[in-house]
Structures are given as structure tokens and as C-alpha cells.
Amino acid sequence: MEFVLVGQPYGGRSTIFNEVAGYRAGSKNQPGAVEDHAHGEVELDGERAGLVDLPGIYSLQLSDDAADPAVEHLLEAPPDTVIVNVVDASVLSRSLELTLQIAELGRPYVVALNMMDEARRKGVRIHVARLSEILGVPVVETVARSGEGIRDLFRAALRAGHEARSPAVVPAPPRLEEAIGDLVRLLADHVPPGRFGPRLLAIKLIERDPTARRLLDPHLPKDVWPAIEARLAELEATTGQATDDLMSAARHTVAYKLFEKVAVVRSTGRRDLRDRLDDVFMHPVLGYVVLIAVLAASFALVFRVGNAVEPVFLDQFDRLAAQLAARLGEGTLAYAVVHGIVAGLGGGVGIVVPYLLPFFVVLAVLEDSGYLPRIACLLDNLMHRIGLHGTSVLPLVMGYGCSVPGILATRVLKGRDRLITAALTTLIPCSARMTLIFGLVGFYISLEAALLIYVVDLLIIGLAGKVMSTFLPDDSPALILEIPRYHLPGPVVVAKKTWFRLEEFIVIVWPLLVVGSVVLELIDFYDLSASINGCLAPYTVQFLGFPAAVGITFLFGILRKELALVLLFAALGTTDIDLVMTRGQIVAYTFFATFYLPCLATFAALAKVVGVRNTAVLGVVTLTVISLLTAGISHVFG
Amino acid sequence: MTRRLSECQRGDRVRILRVESGRGARLHLTNLGVAEGRVVDVLGGTPFGGPVIVRNGDTEAAIGFGLAERILVEDGAEDAEG
Numbered sequence: 001m002e003f004v005l006v007g008q009p010y011g012g013r014s015t016i017f018n019e020v021a022g023y024r025a026g027s028k029n030q031p032g033a034v035e036d037h038a039h040g041e042v043e044l045d046g047e048r049a050g051l052v053d054l055p056g057i058y059s060l061q062l063s064d065d066a067a068d069p070a071v072e073h074l075l076e077a078p079p080d081t082v083i084v085n086v087v088d089a090s091v092l093s094r095s096l097e098l099t100l101q102i103a104e105l106g107r108p109y110v111v112a113l114n115m116m117d118e119a120r121r122k123g124v125r126i127h128v129a130r131l132s133e134i135l136g137v138p139v140v141e142t143v144a145r146s147g148e149g150i151r152d153l154f155r156a157a158l159r160a161g162h163e164a165r166s167p168a169v170v171p172a173p174p175r176l177e178e179a180i181g182d183l184v185r186l187l188a189d190h191v192p193p194g195r196f197g198p199r200l201l202a203i204k205l206i207e208r209d210p211t212a213r214r215l216l217d218p219h220l221p222k223d224v225w226p227a228i229e230a231r232l233a234e235l236e237a238t239t240g241q242a243t244d245d246l247m248s249a250a251r252h253t254v255a256y257k258l259f260e261k262v263a264v265v266r267s268t269g270r271r272d273l274r275d276r277l278d279d280v281f282m283h284p285v286l287g288y289v290v291l292i293a294v295l296a297a298s299f300a301l302v303f304r305v306g307n308a309v310e311p312v313f314l315d316q317f318d319r320l321a322a323q324l325a326a327r328l329g330e331g332t333l334a335y336a337v338v339h340g341i342v343a344g345l346g347g348g349v350g351i352v353v354p355y356l357l358p359f360f361v362v363l364a365v366l367e368d369s370g371y372l373p374r375i376a377c378l379l380d381n382l383m384h385r386i387g388l389h390g391t392s393v394l395p396l397v398m399g400y401g402c403s404v405p406g407i408l409a410t411r412v413l414k415g416r417d418r419l420i421t422a423a424l425t426t427l428i429p430c431s432a433r434m435t436l437i438f439g440l441v442g443f444y445i446s447l448e449a450a451l452l453i454y455v456v457d458l459l460i461i462g463l464a465g466k467v468m469s470t471f472l473p474d475d476s477p478a479l480i481l482e483i484p485r486y487h488l489p490g491p492v493v494v495a496k497k498t499w500f501r502l503e504e505f506i507v508i509v510w511p512l513l514v515v516g517s518v519v520l521e522l523i524d525f526y527d528l529s530a531s532i533n534g535c536l537a538p539y540t541v542q543f544l545g546f547p548a549a550v551g552i553t554f555l556f557g558i559l560r561k562e563l564a565l566v567l568l569f570a571a572l573g574t575t576d577i578d579l580v581m582t583r584g585q586i587v588a589y590t591f592f593a594t595f596y597l598p599c600l601a602t603f604a605a606l607a608k609v610v611g612v613r614n615t616a617v618l619g620v621v622t623l624t625v626i627s628l629l630t631a632g633i634s635h636v637f638g
Numbered sequence: 639m640t641r642r643l644s645e646c647q648r649g650d651r652v653r654i655l656r657v658e659s660g661r662g663a664r665l666h667l668t669n670l671g672v673a674e675g676r677v678v679d680v681l682g683g684t685p686f687g688g689p690v691i692v693r694n695g696d697t698e699a700a701i702g703f704g705l706a707e708r709i710l711v712e713d714g715a716e717d718a719e720g
Contacts, residue, residue: 008669058669091696094671208661244661248668249675282682282691377700381688389702390689478702479689480666 001161002050003042003154004077006070007086008098009056010370010484012114014038015144016086017053018496020154037073038500044154049161055412060101061207061248074105075195075211082161083109084153089119089126089141092263096255097248103135103167106197108160111139112153117146118485123266131262136168145490169199170258176250179206179235186227192219206232208244274486281374291378294371295397298362302401306354306431313353317346333525340521344514347560348506355431356505357498359401364497368489373481380479386462387469389479392421396461399428403602404505406430407609416472419610420465423618426598426606427461429454432561433594439565440590444578453591460595508608509601516559516600523552529571544627545634546589547572547580557593558600564593584637592630597623639713643690644706648682653714659705667709670699677714 005013021040038053054070062071074083085102087095092113102109113119113126132139138156142149171177183202191198192215204212205228232243239246280286320342328335366372372394380390391413399406406425410418429437442450523529529552533540536551549571557564568589569575577586597619598606606615646652654676657664664673671694672678678692689700701709 059665061665093695094697097669245664245668245674248665249673252668252673252676278681284682373700377689377691380700380702381686384687384702390700478663478705479700480663480670480702480705481689481700482670483691483698483700 001047001080001082001158002052002078003082003084003157003161004052004054004074005084005086006054006074006098006102007056007112007114008058008088008095009482011056011086011088011095012142012144013056013086014053015490015493016084016112016114016142016150016153017051018493018500019144019147019150021051021053037070042154044151044158047158049158057098059098059248060105061244062209062211077107077195079195080161081107082157083107084112084157085109086112086114086144088115089113090115090122090124092119092124092126093256093259096258097251099135100170100251100255100258103137103170104200104203105195106166106200107195108164109137109167110153110157110160111135111137112149113139113141114144116141116148117143125264125266127262127264131258134168134258134261135170136165145493170254172247172250173253175235175239176206176246179231182231183228186224186231187216187220190216190220190224192216203247206235206243207247208242277486278374278483281371282377287374287378291375294366298366299400302355302358302362303431305358308354310350310354313349314346317342317349320346336521336525337518340518341514343521344517345510347513347517347563348510356402356405356502359398360405360498360501361494363398363401363501364494365489367497368487368493370484370486373483376481377479377483386424386465387474388417388420388465391479391481392417392424395421395425396428399425399430401431402505403428403430403598404509404605405501407602407605408501408504410609416469416474419614420468420472422606422610423468424461424465426602426618426622427457427464427595429457429594430561432599435562436565436594437590439562440568440577440586444586445583449587453587453594456591457595508604512600512604513560520556520559520563523555544588544592544630546585546592549573550589554593554596558597561594561599582637584634587637588630588633591633592626595622595626596630640710641712642707643680643692643701643709643711644683644703646680646683646690646711648680650680651677651714652680652711653677655710655712658708658710663705667699667701667705671695671697672699672701672709678711 005017007013017038017040020042021038037055040051040053042049042051052073054073057068057070060071060074062068077083083102083105085099087099089095099111111131113128113131116126119126126141128139128141138160140149140153140156142153144150172180180199180202183205184198187198187201191201194215196204196212196215201212201216205216235243235246241249281290321339324335324338324342328338366375375397376390376393378390379393383390383392392410395406395409395413397406398409403426406428407422410422410425413421437450437453438447441453523532532555533548533551536554537548540546540551540554541548550568553564553567553571556567568577572580574580581589597603603615603619606618610618640655643652643654654672654674656674657667657672659667667673672692676694678694681691681693681698683690683703683706687703689702690706691698691700693699
């Protein structure tokens with residue numbers, strides 16, 4: 001048996017999932033799919049069942065331009081699936097519109113009236129038994145954040161799965177119900193085998209959902225289609241409305257009537273503090289002041305924590321390396337391999353713990369509090385300048401911490417928005433690249449020059465965005481975004497979110513770091529640097545204008561950006577870089593080493609999110625453009 | 639008086655007359671309570687052509703400026719369902 005959590009965004013689905021899922025096995029999706037479903041398992045009273053958390057959906061009604069994998073997953077779920085409809089009880093009327101559509105599927109489901117605490121605070125009283133009776137399914141009150149009612153919810157789901165009873169049919173308004181009846185008669189004996197009953201198909205036809213046509217086409221005799229179209233046209237003529245609008249309007253009305261039957265609102269009339277927060281946070285002027293303050297404070301916190309903690313970890317690994325050298329003998333092949341493994345693991349810890357951990361915590365707090373969508377809203381117009389929407393802000397901001405989670409965050413975007421945002425995220429200097437910029441330009445030239453690189457980078461991103469959106473014109477409509485209520489972030493929710501993100505990062509990045517480090521140790525062991533530098537010389541020396549010795553650092557830089565800096569000192573045999581390189585060369589080198597290609601882990605994330613082909617194209621284009629710009633810098637300032 | 643949602647001010651209460659957009663955007667707006675016949679409160683806009691924020695019942699939605707320009711509204715008092 002499998003439970004599928006279905007609900008509108010911000011309804012608490014994922015909180016329930018995190019609360020009960022025993023483990024989180026990776027996604028079953030192919031690269032390029034919109035968003036991964038989280039899979040887990042629940043164990044209850046000695047029985048085990050699968051658990052799937054689908055991304056939030058408002059409606060099962062599909063538009064023709066974009067297929068929704070979450071809806072498809074639900075429509076194609078196996079027969080022993082029990083749908084757990086997670087409803088935000090504090091916005092019951094709206095949430096019931098989705099519940100009505102779930103009821104139309106005719107499969108067993110249970111309703112979780114979640115956020116009951118919030119509903120009670122708002123003065124909403126819900127007659128649970130009456131709602132359960134009308135829908136013909138179990139309804140359980142829950143507060144996911146505190147775990148209240150969760151056990152009862154899954155017990156009810158388990159029972160519903162065993163009984164496999166069909167839920168009640170909630171009739172549509174009479175005029176629509178007549179049309180549904182007529183269509184059901186037309187479809188009569190031609191209903192394809194599968195999970196779509198005639199009533200659901202009839203409703204989908206009225207919604208003009210392409211799924212219905214696709215499913216019916218092979219089974220329905222050709223002469224039935226005109227009759228169906230005629231009936232739909234008749235409905236449009238009598239109501240003066242498009243049938244799909246008619247259907248959603250009808251659901252709105254039915255849901256509202258249902259809400260009135262089962263709920264009483266005794267409004268407290270008081271304006272909550274949270275309602276007043278937006279008077280400042282979303283204020284046309286003050287909103288931006290707050291935004292800049294929040295972002296600055298977030299980054300300051302992350303870097304402060306990171307800088308304080310990083311040496312502690314690095315010291316540990318340095319000590320371990322020294323012990324290994326004593327044990328295995330420096331200069332042996334065994335030492336090279338083991339040291340490579342240790343350095344790779346250490347590199348993982350050196351990035352993860354100091355910078356990513358605090359970064360993810362801050363991010364989860366921003367997300368859980370409800371501020372994140374407001375950032376998207378505030379920056380929407382800015383993003384429009386580069387052909388994107390406010391929803392692309394999050395990956396870009398995350399990119400300043402690490403490109404990998406930034407790119408993974410683009411999975412919530414679709415099509416060209418995702419491709420462009422992922423490409424631009426690779427151009428954001430992550431914390432590792434920051435050490436390069438500040439360690440070279442910041443140290444040998446000036447802090448202002450280092451900051452100038454950040455400004456130039458933003459210009460390049462803006463330009464790249466503009467160019468890409470010229471080639472890939474905007475096919476998506478303007479921003480439509482729900483602005484959720486503010487919440488006090490829960491420590492458990494924040495901790496679990498942070499952990500899931502870290503886990504994903506570790507799975508992708510760590511193996512690459514270890515393999516990469518071993519390769520580098522072997523290059524060193526067999527003394528291949530000189531020949532590699534020789535091979536790269538026509539490019540690095542003649543085209544880019546660098547000293548021959550730096551060639552090898554670019555190879556290291558692909559594995560880990562900040563390694564380029566360490567290796568530069570080693571390759572040039574001095575830490576007084578300004579003695580062997582001109583200022584122009586230092587700027588050009590920093591620029592090139594930062595941007596020529598993202599690191600290997602970023603490539604892996606890119607391939608996962610936008611596919612291998614797009615990743616390869618992006619790599620080639622980036623390398624070409626950055627090379628040309630670098631050559632320009634070298635020849636003008638060098 | 640008929641006007642566009644993009645021209646509305648903070649504090650306006652308006653009834654949605656028509657949404658002149660593709661099916662996808664219309665569906666998405668409907669899900670957030672912005673559909674023909676419904677009444678929404680305008681909570682404000684962001685400067686320089688940023689999104690317009692509206693509230694319908696308990697749901698707040700930000701609507702990109704370009705789309706708000708394609709939503710016709712009139713001064714509204716009561717919601718369709720009363």
C-alpha cells in the first residue's frame with residue numbers, strides 16, 4: 001500500500017512527511033523532471049506502507065501548455081494507493097476545491113484537517129463528523145507541527161486502504177450535473193480500461209483537459225466526438241461561459257456551500273501582528289530596506305560562522321594527513337592515494353560544515369517563516385529585466401553559498417526559466433570562489449577591486465540573462481505567486497529541511513571530491529604537472545597571457561575552486577604573487593579561475609537538473625566567452 | 639468604473655470582470671481566488687512595475703504587473719456568493 005500526500009502549497013504536507021517518513025530514498029525521477037517527489041516509508045501497528053510527498057498543487061485541472069508531474073503521478077498511481085489530502089483548515093473553503101477534485105477520482109482518500117491550531121485561533125469551528133459524512137471518507141484533525149493527530153490520520157488511511165471503499169460523489173450544480181450525465185451516456189461502453197471512470201472522464205472533457213482526449217481517442221468511435229463537442233457547445237451557449245471556467249466556478253461555489261455547512265467562523269476581528277508585518281515588509285520603500293538588511297544579515301552570519309569554524313576542521317585534517325605521512329611514508333603511491341581520499345573527505349567537510357550548514361539553516365528559516373515568496377515578489381520587476389520572474393531569485397541567492405544547492409533549487413521552475421536560472425546560478429561566485437577573489441585580487445590589489453569583480457559579475461549575469469532570454473523567449477505568463485501567512489519557524493522543520501538539503505549535497509559532491517583528490521595526488525605522484533602545463537601552454541600562455549606554471553591550477557580548479565589558489569602558490573613557488581605576475585595578470589587570472597568553468601560537482605548538479613546535453617552546451621559557451629573576456633583583460637591591462 | 643487591476647490602489651475593493659490571458663494563467667489565478675465575478679482587496683503594488691498583491695478571502699496572491707494589466711475590474715462591493 002502507498003500513501004500519497006496531496007495538498008495545496010503551504011498546507012503542511014511536507015511537515016507531515018518529515019514527521020513520519022522513516023527515511024528518504026532519492027527521487028525516482030529522470031533528470032529534467034520538474035520537481036522530485038519525496039519517497040519514504042511509514043510503519044504503523046506492524047504494517048509498512050510507502051509514503052510519497054507530491055509537490056503542492058492547487059488543482060488537478062491541467063492547462064494545455066504545461067504538464068504537471070504531480071498531477072500525472074496522482075492520476076497514474078497504482079490501485080492500492082490511498083490519497084491523504086492535507087488541507088489547511090484555516091483556509092478551508094479554498095482547500096475544499098482541491099478536495100472535491102480528489103473526490104472525483106473515485107479512489108479511497110482521507111482528509112487531514114491540518115493547522116487546526118491556526119484555524120481555532122482564527123475562530124473557525126469545523127464540524128468534522130458532518131464533513132466526513134458528506135465526503136464519505138475519514139476526516140482527521142491534525143497539527144503537523146506538533147505531531148497532533150498524525151498517528152490517527154495514518155491509522156485512518158490504513159483502514160481506508162484495506163476497506164477500499166469508494167468515496168461519496170459530491171454533485172455539481174444542476175446545469176453541470178445534467179451535462180456530466182449526458183456525456184457519461186455518450187461515453188457509455190467506450191470507456192478505456194484503467195483508473196478513469198466515465199464520470200471523471202466527463203468532468204475532464206468539460207474542463208477541456210487534454211488527458212481526457214488522449215485517453216479516449218483510441219477507444220471512442222469517431223462519430224461520438226461530434227456529439228461530445230455539440231454537448232459542450234450547448235453548455236457554453238446556455239451559460240455564456242467557457243466550459244472550463246464553468247467547472248472551476250462551480251467547484252468554487254460547491255466548496256463554499258460545503259464550507260458553510262460544516263464550519264462556523266466567529267471572527268475575532270482583531271488584526272494579528274502578522275497581518276501588520278507586511279505593512280513594513282512589503283512596503284514599496286521600506287520593504288526593500290528590510291530585504292537588503294535581511295540578506296546582508298544572512299550572509300554576514302553565514303560567513304562569520306564559516307570563518308570561525310573552518311580552521312578547526314582544516315586543522316584536524318592537516319593533523320590526520322601528517323600522521324598518514326609518518327605511517328605510510330611520504331612519497332609512496334599508497335600515501336598518495338590515501339592522502340587523496342583524506343583530502344577529498346576533508347574538502348567535503350571543509351565546505352559543508354562551515355558554510356553550507358549555517359547557510360541552509362538561514363534559508364530554511366526564511367522559507368518556513370514565509371518571507372521567501374515575499375523576496376520573490378519584491379524582486380520580480382528586477383528579474384524581469386533579464387527575462388525571468390521573481391521565482392528565480394532563490395536559486396541565485398543560494399548560489400552565493402554553493403552552486404550545487406542553488407542549481408538543485410531550480411527544480412521548482414519549468415522549461416526555459418529553469419535552464420536560464422540554472423545557467424546564471426553557475427555564474428554566481430560561491431563561497432569557494434569568494435576565497436579566490438578575496439585571496440588574490442582582494443589581497444594583492446585592493447578590496448575595492450575585489451568588490452568590483454562582484455559588480456562586473458552581476459553585469460555579466462544580467463547580460464547573459466538578456467542574451468539567453470532573446471534566444472529562448474518567455475513562454476510563461478507573468479508571475480502568479482501565493483503570499484502565505486507568516487509562521488514562526490519550527491526548529492524541527494528547520495532541522496529536517498536543512499538535513500535533507502545537506503544530504504542531497506553530500507550524495508552528489510562528496511564522491512566527486514574524493515575521486516578528484518585522488519586523481520590530483522596521482523598527477524603529483526607521477527610528476528605530470530610539467531607535461532600538463534606544456535600541453536596547456538598554447539592556450540594558457542599564448543592566448544590567455546598567463547605564466548606557463550599556472551596551467552595545472554585550472555585542472556585543480558575544476559575539482560575545487562579554492563584549490564586553484566593553494567596550487568597557484570605551489571606552482572609559482574612563492575606567496576608573493578605580485579612579484580611574478582602583473583596586476584593585470586592577477587585580475588585576469590582571478591576572473592578566469594573563478595568563472596571559466598563551474599566545479600565538477602556543479603556540473604553533476606546541472607546534468608541532473610537540465611540534462612547532459614544542455615550542460616555540455618553551457619560548459620562550452622561559458623568557457624569560450626570567459627576565455628575571450630580574459631584574453632581581453634590580459635591584453636589591455638597585462 | 640471599469641479599469642485594469644494594474645491601475646488599482648492599495649485599499650481598493652474590486653470585482654474581477656475579465657481575465658484576458660492564456661488558459662494556464664487563468665487557471666492558476668482561479669486557484670488563488672482571482673476569477674471572474676469574485677471580489678478582491680488590493681493590498682498594494684511594488685514600485686517600477688512590480689507585482690500587484692490582492693487578497694480574496696484568506697488567500698493573498700502576487701500577480702505580475704504585465705498580467706495585472708490584462709485583468710479588467712470594476713469597483714465591487716459584495717462577492718458573487720454573497
